[in-house]
Amino acid sequence: MEIRRFFVPNEAAYDNYITIDGDQFVHMTKVLRYKVGYQLIICLDDGCDYLCTIMEIGKKSAKARIDLVEKNNAMPNTKITLYQALPKGDKLDLITQKCTELGIFAIKPFLSKYTNETKFNKERIQKIGMEACKQCGRGKLPIIGELSSFDEMLEDAKKNDILIMPYENATVGRISSIRNLKQAKSIGIIIGSEGGFSDDEVKKAKKEAKAKIVSLGNRILRCETAAIVANTLIMYELGELSK
Numbered sequence: 001m002e003i004r005r006f007f008v009p010n011e012a013a014y015d016n017y018i019t020i021d022g023d024q025f026v027h028m029t030k031v032l033r034y035k036v037g038y039q040l041i042i043c044l045d046d047g048c049d050y051l052c053t054i055m056e057i058g059k060k061s062a063k064a065r066i067d068l069v070e071k072n073n074a075m076p077n078t079k080i081t082l083y084q085a086l087p088k089g090d091k092l093d094l095i096t097q098k099c100t101e102l103g104i105f106a107i108k109p110f111l112s113k114y115t116n117e118t119k120f121n122k123e124r125i126q127k128i129g130m131e132a133c134k135q136c137g138r139g140k141l142p143i144i145g146e147l148s149s150f151d152e153m154l155e156d157a158k159k160n161d162i163l164i165m166p167y168e169n170a171t172v173g174r175i176s177s178i179r180n181l182k183q184a185k186s187i188g189i190i191i192g193s194e195g196g197f198s199d200d201e202v203k204k205a206k207k208e209a210k211a212k213i214v215s216l217g218n219r220i221l222r223c224e225t226a227a228i229v230a231n232t233l234i235m236y237e238l239g240e241l242s243k
Contacts, residue, residue, distance in 0.1 A: 005040070036054050050066050053065050097131075165190040
């Protein structure tokens with residue numbers, strides 16, 4: 001039987017036991033039909049995998065004994081944050097799923113001049129990120145930020161060691177040519193929505209946040225494609241796509 005992965009807050013751990021409740025408990029007992037004696041992997045927020053055995057199952061929670069603790073190696077050493085201009089419809093679902101699989105540290109949506117969407121369901125995106133973590137074997141959930149303005153996004157993006165902004169009108173600049181990329185502890189990626197960015201927004205990001213403006217090729221990519229491609233290229237340059 002496959003050993004499934006569950007995510008619980010740090011405070012759920014005590015002595016040599018972990019409590020599972022809420023949605024994770026419901027999924028474990030009502031959907032997967034787990035019983036006393038079943039094994040599972042529990043992830044707190046410390047980057048470790050806790051191999052556990054279920055000891056008790058109550059009406060609203062279960063108690064699992066910690067049998068083994070191992071470091072989870074699925075997260076890259078470099079913290080990569082995706083600043084994504086809010087796309088229309090459910091495109092952020094796909095972006096979250098695939099970028100989580102690729103190892104993204106955080107996803108922070110924002111509004112830009114040509115953004116046409118304003119509705120953002122943070123709880124939904126968090127759930128999609130959690131399911132993607134279970135699928136790919138990650139031990140830490142991606143941080144999902146609140147919806148912000150373009151200026152607020154830039155203020156946060158400045159904190160990264162390197163900030164990268166793919167732009168469809170860029171004629172020079174490649175991710176592979178960015179100096180000291182492999183030495184960076186944190187990298188930010190700014191991706192536009194369906195309408196892209198205005199020239200003023202690109203100039204502002206370059207001037208105020210020292211963003212490196214790059215091209216992703218001669219073809220104009222959809223926003224969800226651009227987010228996944230940019231993240232993949234960075235992971236490749238960091239050596240995170242090979243063991």
